[in-house]
Amino acid sequence: MISAYLIHLAILIVIYIILTLSLQLAMGYTGLLNLGHIAFFGIGAYTSALLTLAGWPFWMSFILSGIVAMIFGFLLSIPTNKLKGDYLALATMGFSFVVYAVLLNWTELTRGPLGLPGIPRPSLFGFNFSCNLSFLILTVIVVLVSFFIIRRLTNSPFGKVLESVRDDELASKTLGKNTFKIKSIALAVSAFFAGIAGSLYAHYITFIDPSSFTIMQLIPVLLIVIVGGLASLKGTIIATVVLILLPELLRFVGFPSSIVGPARQILYAVILLLILVYKPKGFYGKVELK
């Protein structure tokens, strides 16, 4: 019993790590405060679920979920490229509302608020990941690959260019960097990883509905990136583990289950406010949020 619960938590943590690392790439390294990140997660989840339910093999829908999210990330980057600061935050947030409204209302495709039940567990080369332990192994492999790609990217010369765009866009333009293109790539890659995280989530929970992809679900992700600190992959991973496990304590203190949900949100909100007031750089952050 206990081990099943721990495996469940581990899978959630691993999926969240992919999601938070991908937001870190856009927000921490490139300085794009993307409040629409959860929409890419949703797009990935729906793409993968719909394709698999239509009979496509898992590995194809998995990769396509990333690619479709990436296309949306690229499309979003074109109009928002000129925007900065709170205007960028609002525009990306508007994007996530539009995606939510479409998921909710395009009932012929998404079944709207009823959601998509019965999403099959992944199977690869005849092996079915129906048991949670094997699913955990699959997600760990995905997170390791994602982590190495993102780390490689951020340590590369391209990663330095991303940081230069964050610190001083005008200066990097002066040095001949095409900041428009760089920001588009960063947002598209970030969306790709959010998309595959969404695919894993859909195939793990086996049921998705639009309410899993609202701005409220973005709060833990945003909080983790801020607590871990901008432009720190290590901080992000540690913060994900701690902040996903922390609210689980509420269950053991003996809160009734109807209060655990809002109590979790209160806990997150209070941590967010405290960290912004007393430690705005987060625990491992290199730069402050501008």
Next chain:
Amino acid sequence: MSIATQLLINGLIAGAIYALVSSGFSLIYSTCKFIHFAHGAVIAFSAYTLFLLFSVFGLNFWLGVILTIALTSFLGYLMNITVYKKLRKKKASNIILLIASFGLLILIESLILIFFGADVKTIGYIKVSKGLEFMGAIITPLQIFIIITSFILLVSLFFFMKKTKIGKAMRAVSDNKDVAEIVGISSEKIYNWSFSIGSAIAGIAGILVALEQNLEPTMGTGLIIKGFTASIIGGITSVPGAILGAFLLGLAENFGIWYLPSGYKDAIAFILLFLFLLFRPNGILGIKRRGEKER
């Protein structure tokens, strides 16, 4: 013809409520220069306070209304001095203030959820009455009351900003904070005033919404999204602009569902928001000042 009149009236009612949300929001934005999402939670707080005072404690309705507005105004003031003031002291950017306001929104909404539960509540002061016929369209007395109240309130807000000393000081801080401080206006004091007055208007909006619709813990999020969309359409730094934007938004939403399924009502608002942010980020009445940094 009657459909058009009905949509026009529905648009005006929605616009009147949005205008109350967006005028308070944009009053705060114009002086403090950051996006105060928690304004939505302030509205929800107002609606639930009235519910508690009137429907649970059985207080006299009008006394309840006055107390609600006072408490709501105080909540706004409290948010400013407990969170935002501390952040400003640390020279936090407007992005940090935005994220903090997000945190406050979630905090208050979750507290409401714990105290009152997730089920929908009604205040039930005004009995459901038969609508009046007006040029082939139906309008209830309460809806007429909403439109009149918001009109009176917005006109008095306009005169308050133009004629009173505090109103003038607010406009001075909104124009140029440093110069205002040089002539002896304390910007912190003005921020307190903006939060108190803006939140009092939010309190009235919350009461009207509570009478017209039902109460839900998440009602504030929906309203603040409409409120800031309206502000952006009209020009976020201008209170009259925000009011104009609110009526345009209300009409656009209601006439839009003539062509689209009604579920897309919200999407219309976000598409408008998106288009304005891209092509006219300063809104209809917002003026881009010289030397202002590029957004």
